[in-house]
């Protein structure tokens with residue numbers, strides 16, 4: 001059975017976008033922990049933050065990661081802060097191959113600036129917030145990751161090809177036919 005593929009990284013790294021893309025490529029089921037939390041609660045992440053605070057959201061996130069890491073053969077896009085909890089890091093590391101999608105704070109800023117669905121970026125200076133969050137969390141992403149991919153200015157297709165190349169070494173795509181996306 002093919003191992004799970006778990007995507008980690010900061011807001012705007014491309015976990016959701018790339019996860020969907022890879023799932024299509026590999027014919028796997030795609031899950032997004034943020035979206036599943038929204039579906040279960042019936043409200044958006046900003047509303048959860050407003051009512052329950054970040055701590056309430058993190059509790060829901062831990063439960064969701066515990067559930068999703070039990071599945072097999074999936075591609076999972078995690079929330080940007082999922083690595084903060086040690087139990088999430090352990091579950092991710094044990095349950096599949098973890099891919100860290102890295103981008104600079106400036107790139108993250110450009111990709112998230114028009115989207116108001118990220119409560120932690122609703123501040124006077126979102127670029128500064130992204131810089132601080134990345135500084136705090138980069139060691140955690142690296143701790144849990146088997147593979148680190150710099151997304152840079154590369155289009156999703158190119159990032160996906162690079163991820164697939166690297167995943168081959170981990171046997172994730174063993175026995176599955178895929179060719180580089182052109």
Ligand SMILES: Nc1ncnc2c1ncn2[C@@H]1O[C@H](COP(=O)(O)OP(=O)(O)OP(=O)(O)O)[C@@H](O)[C@H]1O
Pocket residue numbers: 009010011012013014015016017018034077078079080111112118151152153154155156159
């Ligand atoms: N390599 C890339 N090049 C250019 N744009 C990208 C790239 N990756 C993602 N994007 C764009 O950046 C935006 C954010 O991407 P996405 O929602 O996939 O990030 P995320 O990592 O899931 O963030 P979050 O942790 O907040 O859920 C989207 O509009 C997406 O199209």
Ligand SMILES: O=C(O)C1=C[C@@H](O)[C@@H](O)[C@H](O)C1
Pocket residue numbers: 010011034045078079080081082117118119120
């Ligand atoms: O980086 C974070 O802490 C977050 C990222 C998003 O994916 C969501 O999980 C939420 O907005 C918090």
Ligand SMILES: [Mg+2]
Pocket residue numbers: 015016017032034077078079
């Ligand atoms: Mg996402």
